[in-house]
Amino acid sequence: MITIPENFLLRRQLEGVRGKKVLVRIDANISPEEGRRFGAFRVWALRETLRALLPAAQIILCTHIGDPREKNTQDSTRRLIPFFKKILPWGQRIAFHNWQPGEKIEEKTKFVLLENIRFFEGEKKNDEVFAQSLAAVADLYVNEAFSVSHRVHASIVALPRLLPSFFGYRFEQEVLQLSRIFSHPQQSALVLSGAKIETKLPLLKNFLQKVDIIMLGGGIAHTYMKSNDMEIGNSLHEDRYLAEMQVLPSDKIMIPQDAVCEHHIKDIVDIDGNDNMLDIGPKTVEAYSNICKQKKLIIWNGPLGKIEDPRFEKGTLGFAKNLMYMKNTRIVGGGDTLALLCKNRLEQSFSFVSTGGGAMLDFLARETLPGIEAIVRKN
The missing domain is CATH 3.40.50.1260 (Phosphoglycerate kinase, N-terminal domain)
Incomplete structure (x- = not known):
């Protein structure tokens, strides 16, 4: 059975989270056609990791929606705010931030949701400079996006090489179960x-x-x-x-x-x-x-x-x-x-339902993913 070294698991590193800003790469890629229940499942899968991160100074959520060629209202992550308000632990508030590379995050809320990461061309190019601008807003990185960890994108591969990085609770379960x-x-x-x-x-x-x-x-x-x-x-x-x-x-x-x-x-x-x-x-x-x-x-x-x-x-x-x-x-x-x-x-109704499609296939075929290698092999 494939296992991730424990020093890369968030559940083993919780003491190091306290007082830090943590950027969490998630997959909340939910289209209106897929329905509220599907969206709730995707977002609810994050709950254990988000609860564990509460001692952090701030939790910055980063996701994509669709594969947009340009910025547009339909693919803005702003529409995900209602989903997160329902699942955030202990009534925590969340703010939407229309982040641009080079900007600091001024919001004081515990949770901040960044704009669609694929609005920026540096994401899909796995651009190092773009990854550095993301790294500048946080002290730690957590990958809780197993379902896109087969992509060689900046928020999956380049970014974790720049910060102390760990796998979230759900990511760990995906690897364990598969x-x-x-x-x-x-x-x-x-x-x-x-x-x-x-x-x-x-x-x-x-x-x-x-x-x-x-x-x-x-x-x-x-x-x-x-x-x-x-x-x-x-x-x-x-x-x-x-x-x-x-x-x-x-x-x-x-x-x-x-x-x-x-x-x-x-x-x-x-x-x-x-x-x-x-x-x-x-x-x-x-x-x-x-x-x-x-x-x-x-x-x-x-x-x-x-x-x-x-x-x-x-x-x-x-x-x-x-x-x-x-x-x-x-x-x-x-x-x-x-x-x-x-x-x-x-x-x-099943033993385990994976959030991954292509990532699940790639992991089973290759027994690893670019998102895993970026953290485990970076040293």
């Missing part, structure tokens, strides 16, 4: 689905030798099927990965048995050139669920259907509800999957 699969892989199963094949293929390759079985869905399943000369009709796939997937051993890969197309449910063997597979069918839900019952650990990343259309979310929801009642360890991740679980009030 690392379970490395400690007993032969009793584990991976459920891998979704449209972003590029981010999932490295994990698929890596885990073929680490888990008992990998169950596929969505675009990555369709691409694998086509690479093995199976008919997929007009279903989502990526031809550029066919050669890579064709050589993967098939003894550990499980594909759907049936699929929900636009107007009907079909067995996979009956799919023709006019079909478009948009969700897994009931036979697949049952088959995947039965496999999961037999394992000690399940890790699931990515929706099993086109869940942005309610007609094609039944497979994902059916599978999720079956997992709810199992007694094994069930870890779920991925932004779209989490949003659907929150929408249906299921997010508390």
Whole structure:
């Protein structure tokens, strides 16, 4: 199991926090479309770290929203203030600060929320000068943004090299829970689905030798099927990965048995050139669920259907509800999957729900992240 050295964990360094200004990189990237419950889950996950930091002189929160090309009202972090007012411990006040590089923070409140960090081009460029301007407002740095720690951005990589830096409580739990699969892989199963094949293929390759079985869905399943000369009709796939997937051993890969197309449910063997597979069918839900019952650990990343259309979310929801009642360890991740679980009030029904999507995939594939290396390896 992968562990972070204890001298980099915030919970082991609380005495050093007292009286200091602490900059906390969080991920409160919440769009209005994702709903209040999803937003509340993302923000509530920060509560333990924020409570632990109360002895600090000031706690400065830094996050991004979206990927804006220029400053705009919709992507301003100002709209997050109501979320934080609900979860801040002991009725603490929070102020919004329209921070600019080189400015000092004059607010006297315990909590300060900076403007969207991606409004500044230095963030995505991992610019050292921009990182220095962030470092100038604080004495310590805490990374509580596991879900963006696969990004080589200034607030994730360059900044922690400039300040004494630690991992927050939630970040520590993300690493601990996801690392379970490395400690007993032969009793584990991976459920891998979704449209972003590029981010999932490295994990698929890596885990073929680490888990008992990998169950596929969505675009990555369709691409694998086509690479093995199976008919997929007009279903989502990526031809550029066919050669890579064709050589993967098939003894550990499980594909759907049936699929929900636009107007009907079909067995996979009956799919023709006019079909478009948009969700897994009931036979697949049952088959995947039965496999999961037999394992000690399940890790699931990515929706099993086109869940942005309610007609094609039944497979994902059916599978999720079956997992709810199992007694094994069930870890779920991925932004779209989490949003659907929150929408249906299921997010508390699993052993652990990761806040990471791409970060979860990268961590499982590489067993580290740029945001981890920036703190642990900086010396």
